[in-house]
Amino acid sequence: MDGVLNVHKPSGITSHDVIDHLRRASGQKEIGHAGTLDPLAEGVLVCCLGRATRLVPYIQPLTKHYRGTILFGKTTDTQDADGQVLEVKPASHLTLEQVREIAKQFVGRIWQVPPMYSALRVEGRKLHELAREGKELERKPRPITVYRFEILDFTPGEFPTARFEIECSSGTYVRTIAHDMGQIAGVGAHLIQLTRTAVGHFRLEESLPLEHFTDAETVRNALIPPIEAVRHLPRWKPAPAALERLLHGNFVQAEHPLWTPGSFVVVTEDDDKIALIARWLPPLLRPVRVIRA
Known part of the structure; x- marks a missing residue:
């Protein structure tokens, strides 16, 4: 089987778990994805099968669209709700206007320091493996582009939350943006929910839930032809x-x-x-x- 699947990854599992599920369902080993989603995150995961795995480098750079929620007043080691709380600060004074002003600082081409809890490799080892050993290495900032960052609404309280939508370049860590916003606000913050709503022309509304793929036939019938998967290219x-x-x-x-x-x-x-x-x-x-x- 050669083609691409638009899979709705559920929250609570890894992107590799999705690949393992598809391998069992299809009986095919040659499967890869075009952009990791953290375990906390759900939404569009583009998976390539057979010869279409050769298209991953041309799908992966597509613009990513997300919708999510940030909680202010608590900092975690993973920068999201899956981590351990490191610090708690009063945040009830924060307002919607303040959060929107902070968000403006992240629009455009910016430099981002990748989190320790990530799949990036240093000297052959993944950063998250080193982080679990209690080690922290210096990470070089990387350029990313945020095309749009909109705070949709704000719920005040002891630990206020802000819902947002963001469009950003490949390689952007949205949980790091949440963390960095908390640092600017002086109260800390972390990501508590994230949905990837699109990867380029692959939309959440057109994705299929992981449980849909039960056998080779359900996989084959859902395949997007390779030529359609790269329709963004001339x-x-x-x-x-x-x-x-x-x-x-x-x-x-x-x-x-x-x-x-x-x-x-x-x-x-x-x-x-x-x-x-x-x-x-x-x-x-x-x-x-x-x-x-």
């Missing part, structure tokens, strides 16, 4: 001779008014299937990855 159907050159690793001269320098292009075959992914570095189109799916 397509090009070359002449047979040019296609053969690309499939054998050679460059071809090509151009299109919709292409931008450095962009990836889906090169298709006669049956409208993906032959390969190429990159346009004018005036040449250079093969990057053969797909044949």
Whole structure:
């Protein structure tokens, strides 16, 4: 089976648990996902099967959309509700206006320090493994982009909460944004709920719950064709001779008014299937990855 699934991951399990479930249901080992969701989080998890796993690098960078809730006044070691509370501070004085002003500081291109409880690797080991051993390493800030960050509503109290929607680049830790907002507010904060509502054109409304996938037939019937999974990329159907050159690793001269320098292009075959992914570095189109799916 070659294709992509839009799975609604439930809260309380890991993204790898979803992959294990799909492997058991489908009987297929070659399955991967295009962007981890924390155990606390639910929502869209794009899973690729068979030859479509080769498309992960072109799906993963898509803009992520989330809806969630931040609780102010408590800081946790994981920056979300799954962690241990480290500090408690009075937060009843916070207002909606103050929280919205703080949120404005996170819109645009910013630098974010990844959390210790993350799957990032340092010297071959995942940071969360080191964190569980009580170790804390210095992490270099990484650039991220927040395209939209809206505080929807605010519930005052001893530990006030704020519901929000955010659109951000791949690699953004939303729980770190919650944590950092708490630091700016001077009271601490952590994420208590998160739903990923979209990954690019993969929408939550079109996702299927994990329990839907019970056997190979239910998996096969839900597969999105590879060509549709990368519909955000421009397509090009070359002449047979040019296609053969690309499939054998050679460059071809090509151009299109919709292409931008450095962009990836889906090169298709006669049956409208993906032959390969190429990159346009004018005036040449250079093969990057053969797909044949």
